[in-house]
Structure formats: structure tokens, C-alpha cells
Amino acid sequence: MSRTDHRLIQLAAMASADLQAEWQAYFGETAPTLPFSLLRRALAHHVQEIIDGALPAATERLLNVLARDPSARAPDPATRLKTGTRLLREWNGKVHAVLVTEDGFLLDGRQHASLSEVARSITGARWSGPRDHETYPDALPDPWMARRRECASELYGTLRIGREDRAARHAQTARNWTGFDAPCILFCHTPQFMVRAQWADMGIWLQTVMLLLQEEGLATCPQGAWAQAGTTIRELLDIPKDNILYCGLAIGHADPEAPVNALRTARAPLAESVRFVGV
Ligand SMILES: Cc1cc2nc3c(=O)[nH]c(=O)nc-3n(C[C@H](O)[C@H](O)[C@H](O)COP(=O)(O)O)c2cc1C
Numbered sequence: 001m002s003r004t005d006h007r008l009i010q011l012a013a014m015a016s017a018d019l020q021a022e023w024q025a026y027f028g029e030t031a032p033t034l035p036f037s038l039l040r041r042a043l044a045h046h047v048q049e050i051i052d053g054a055l056p057a058a059t060e061r062l063l064n065v066l067a068r069d070p071s072a073r074a075p076d077p078a079t080r081l082k083t084g085t086r087l088l089r090e091w092n093g094k095v096h097a098v099l100v101t102e103d104g105f106l107l108d109g110r111q112h113a114s115l116s117e118v119a120r121s122i123t124g125a126r127w128s129g130p131r132d133h134e135t136y137p138d139a140l141p142d143p144w145m146a147r148r149r150e151c152a153s154e155l156y157g158t159l160r161i162g163r164e165d166r167a168a169r170h171a172q173t174a175r176n177w178t179g180f181d182a183p184c185i186l187f188c189h190t191p192q193f194m195v196r197a198q199w200a201d202m203g204i205w206l207q208t209v210m211l212l213l214q215e216e217g218l219a220t221c222p223q224g225a226w227a228q229a230g231t232t233i234r235e236l237l238d239i240p241k242d243n244i245l246y247c248g249l250a251i252g253h254a255d256p257e258a259p260v261n262a263l264r265t266a267r268a269p270l271a272e273s274v275r276f277v278g279v
Pocket residue numbers: 176221222223224225226247264265
């Protein structure tokens with residue numbers, strides 16, 4: 001019988017007081033208030049880690065990546081990188097050096113769990129993912145997150161789509177791909193090398209186009225969703241490959257009978273977004 005088996009059998013036979021004493025011996029602190037079955041399992045896990053060794057760092061790293069993004073792909077074993085390898089990549093005229101470490105990848109003194117994270121930190125965009133650019137930060141704090149939820153709940157409420165009705169939600173999202181039945185869609189894109197200031201310019205430009213179209217009696221719906229289809233739209237419309245698709249703008253006549261067009265989303269009070277000084 002192996003040492004691990006022996007210790008696991010011992011643990012299985014222990015009464016509550018013994019398990020608590022065992023915990024104290026291993027961790028140097030009082031056992032947490034957990035059901036004894038869980039305490040036993042946690043100890044069994046720990047014992048196996050001590051005797052047989054913990055998960056290899058690469059496996060743990062992979063599990064952490066998958067926990068954050070279940071759609072992430074496991075690296076091909078043949079392409080795993082050795083600790084200490086230095087990777088050099090040029091982006092936007094600057095050479096970036098990444099050091100492969102036991103725990104991940106080191107870029108400019110900061111540790112990253114995956115190369116996708118490194119790429120994201122360099123470019124500010126999730127290039128390996130399907131989107132041309134992110135719509136929101138990963139962890140959007142309140143009040144923005146709360147407003148986003150409120151806006152979605154008002155939208156789906158107007159459309160009479162329940163919170164749990166995933167099929168109906170997907171069907172509604174899919175309506176983006178017909179521009180919500182608009183006869184015309186404008187696509188707004190920019191070369192990759194542009195920085196935040198030019199992205200702000202695009203927003204200003206888009207707003208002006210929307211106002212001008214409204215003056216002409218036309219309605220518009222900006223559609224960030226198109227950032228998911230950058231590759232297809234670039235191919236279809238002969239847009240240079242180095243351009244990022246910011247969004248689409250559906251243009252047409254609004255259906256006055258559609259309840260969704262009567263929705264006016266809530267606005268934060270002026271005092272929340274503007275601070276008047278000296279008045
Ligand atoms: C830049 C931008 C991108 C948007 N992307 C989408 C989208 O992809 N799909 C969608 O249904 N609504 C999208 N919206 C929201 C609608 O276009 C519209 O703004 C919303 O229905 C509420 O209108 P309001 O902003 O006038 O309150 C986007 C809005 C903006 C400003």
C-alpha cells in the first residue's frame with residue numbers, strides 16, 4: 001500500500017476531533033467551521049499534494065485561464081514554452097520582450113497568466129478573441145454596471161423577453177445581423193494604430209452623422225455588435241485588414257408601432273456626471 005493510500009484510509013476513519021487536530025497540525029490554525037465530510041476531503045487533497053506533489057504550474061495556470069474564460073483553448077503540448085524563454089514581438093513600432101516564467105509570462109515587470117493577456121496588455125484589445133475590440137472592461141464597477149443592467153432590463157422588458165429566456169435573448173441579439181430590418185448599414189472602422197483620442201473622434205463623427213440623418217427624417221441604431229464580425233465585414237466590403245471595425249449604424253425609418261422604439265432609457269442626473277465649479 002502506498003503512503004498516500006495509507007494516509008487516506010487513516011483520514012477516512014478519523015472522528016471529528018481527530019480531523020480538527022489534523023487540520024491544526026497541517027495548517028497551524030483552527031479548522032474552519034465546515035461539515036466534517038468537507039474537512040476530510042480538504043485534508044485528503046492537502047495530504048496528496050504533500051506526498052505526490054501539487055498540480056504542475058502549467059496545469060494550474062491553464063485551469064486559472066479556463067476559470068476566467070471557458071472558451072479559451074488549451075495550448076498544444078508541442079507548442080508549450082520553456083521557462084526562461086524570451087519572446088520578442090514588434091507592435092506599433094515598438095519591440096516588446098516577454099519572459100516565460102514558471103507562473104506565466106512577464107512583461108515590463110508585470111506577471112500575466114497567458115499570452116492572450118500579454119497581447120491584450122500591449123494592444124489594449126483582445127486580438128486572439130473573436131471581437132475586434134472590447135465593448136466593456138472585464139469587471140465593470142457600479143454605477144456603470146448597475147446602469148447597464150437597468151438598460152438591458154428595460155429593453156428586454158419592453159420586448160417582453162424574460163430574464164431566463166435565453167433563446168429569445170439570442171434571437172433578439174441575432175436581429176443585429178439584419179440591422180433590425182433597416183435597409184442600409186454604415187460601418188465605421190479605423191486603422192489599428194489610432195489611439196484613444198481618435199476613437200473619441202469616431203464617436204463625435206458618428207453622433208454628427210446620426211443627428212444629420214435625423215434631420216433628414218431617418219432613424220439610426222448604432223450597433224457595437226458588429227465588432228464580433230470584423231473579419232467577415234472586412235472581407236465582404238474590402239476594408240483593409242489592418243482596420244478595426246468599431247461599429248455598424250443601421251439607418252432606416254423607425255417603426256412607430258414597435259414598443260421598443262418608444263423606450264427612453266433612464267439618464268443619470270446631471271450632477272452625477274458634471275461638476276460645476278465657481279458657479
Ligand atoms: C456605440 C453604441 C453601440 C451600440 N451597439 C448596440 C448593438 O450592437 N445592438 C443593440 O441592440 N444596441 C446597441 N446600442 C444601443 C442602441 O443603439 C440604442 O442606443 C439604444 O437602443 C437606446 O437608445 P438611446 O441610446 O437613445 O437611449 C448601441 C449604442 C451605442 C451608442
